[in-house]
Structures are given as structure tokens and as C-alpha cells.
Amino acid sequence: MKVFVDVETTGLNAxxxxxxxxxxxxxxxxxxxxxxxxxxxxxxxGAFHINGLSGQGVDRQWAFGQIAHILSDAExxxxxxxxxxxxxxxxxxxxxxxxxxxxKFRCSGLALRDRxxxxxxxxxxxxxxxxxxxxxxxxxxxxxxSSHHRCEWDASVGASLVExxxxxxxxxxxx
Numbered sequence: 001m002k003v004f005v006d007v008e009t010t011g012l013n014a015x016x017x018x019x020x021x022x023x024x025x026x027x028x029x030x031x032x033x034x035x036x037x038x039x040x041x042x043x044x045x046g047a048f049h050i051n052g053l054s055g056q057g058v059d060r061q062w063a064f065g066q067i068a069h070i071l072s073d074a075e076x077x078x079x080x081x082x083x084x085x086x087x088x089x090x091x092x093x094x095x096x097x098x099x100x101x102x103x104k105f106r107c108s109g110l111a112l113r114d115r116x117x118x119x120x121x122x123x124x125x126x127x128x129x130x131x132x133x134x135x136x137x138x139x140x141x142x143x144x145x146s147s148h149h150r151c152e153w154d155a156s157v158g159a160s161l162v163e164x165x166x167x168x169x170x171x172x173x174x175x
Contacts, residue, residue: 001026001027001028001029001031001073001074001075002026002027002028002029002074002075002076002077002078002162002166003024003025003026003027003031003070003071003074003076003077003078003159004024004025004026004027004077004078004079004108004155004158004159004162005022005023005024005071005077005078005079005085005089005105005155006022006023006079006080006085006151006154006155006158007019007021007022007079007084007085007088007089007151008020008021008022008047008051008053008149008150008151009047009051009088010039010043010044010045010046010047010055011046011047012047012084014084014087014088014090014091015091017046017088018039018040018043018092019037019088019089019092020036020037020038020039020045020051020053020055020057021034021035021036021037021051021053021057021151022034022035022037022063022067022089022151023151023152023154023155023156024067024070024071024155025155025156025158025159026159027076027078027159027162027163027166028163031070033066033070034151034152034155035057035058035063035066036053036056036057036058037057037058037060037063037064038055038056038057038058038059038060039055039056040060043055050149051149051150051151052149052150060092060096061096064092064093064096064098065098067089068093068098068100068102071089071100071102071103072100072101072102074102074103075103076103076106077102077103077104077105077106078105078106078107078108078158078159078162079105079106079107079108079158080107080108080109080129080132080135080154080158080161081107081109081129081132082105082106082107082108082109082110083105083107083126085105086104086105089102107129108135108158108161108162108165109129109130109131109132109135110127110129111162111165112129112130112135112139112161112165113127113128113129113130115138115139116130116134116135116138118130132148132154132157132158132161133145133148135161136148136157136161139161139164140157140160140161143157
């Protein structure tokens with residue numbers, strides 16, 4: 001099964017910040033897994049102004065055990081900003097001592113980059129990618145974007161965008 005993953009975090013650094021919500025949506029199958037995850041004691045959600053999450057939720061060890069199981073069974077794992085989401089997921093696995101083999105994440109942002117006309121690089125040299133909200137506005141114009149940065153919505157529309165990319169690639173014989 002192909003899946004789309006989105007995480008919400010307490011900040012931007014996977015080594016010092018934490019995942020506090022995860023959504024995994026099936027791209028080609030009926031999977032819909034969403035959990036808010038309890039923040040570690042003493043952690044602060046520095047991204048509250050973006051994600052609005054309190055850090056209350058299910059036990060971290062249980063949640064990441066479930067995530068490891070789902071992702072290890074996946075044929076492909078997609079995320080819109082794959083280096084960010086994959087970096088946080090792998091950092092959480094490492095902190096918890098969870099050893100699991102999961103596929104390298106594929107980046108829907110890069111897959112949609114040319115279609116959006118985005119060019120150039122970031123200050124760190126990585127390729128600039130269009131934001132998820134901008135992609136939704138371009139390719140799914142009737143979708144309400146008011147839930148942007150809520151992982152359940154991000155995973156749902158992200159999975160739909162990946163379906164579009166896969167179907168288009170199949171139509172022209174790329175895959």
C-alpha cells in the first residue's frame with residue numbers, strides 16, 4: 001500500500017523538538033490513522049501558533065509503535081515536505097529505541113514543483129518546493145483550505161495530490 005504521512009511538531013529541529021500529531025492516509029487503500037500524541041514532560045509547543053495543538057494525546061511509545069508497524073508494511077511512503085516529516089519520524093524512532101525498516105519517503109512537493117512553476121533553491125542549497133496549501137489551491141480549487149496545518153487535513157489532501165501525480169505519470173508512461 002502507498003501511504004501519505006503528515007506530522008505536526010513542537011518546532012523545526014528534529015533533534016531537539018517533538019512530533020505531537022501524526023496522520024497517515026492510504027493513497028491506494030482504506031487506511032486512515034490520526035493521533036494526537038502526548039508531549040514529553042517539560043516540552044513546550046513552540047509551534048502552537050501554527051498547529052494549535054496542546055500536546056495532550058496518546059502515549060508516545062504506543063503511538064510510535066503503531067506508526068512503525070504501518071510504515072514498515074507500506075510499499076511507498078509520501079509526505080509533502082518529505083525531508084522534514086521523515087526526519088522527525090526517524091528521530092522519534094531513534095529516541096524511543098524503535099528499530100524498524102521503512103521505505104525512504106517520497107516528496108510530493110518535489111513531484112509538484114515543476115507543475116507549480118517553482119524554481120530555485122533555499123539558503124541551505126535544497127530545492128524550493130511549493131507549499132501544500134498553494135498546491136491544493138492550484139490543483140484542487142474547490143477544497144476549503146481553512147484547516148491547513150492540521151495533520152488530518154494535510155494528509156488527506158496530500159494523498160489526493162499524490163494520486164493525481166501517480167495517475168498523470170501512469171498516463172504518460174513515466175511509471
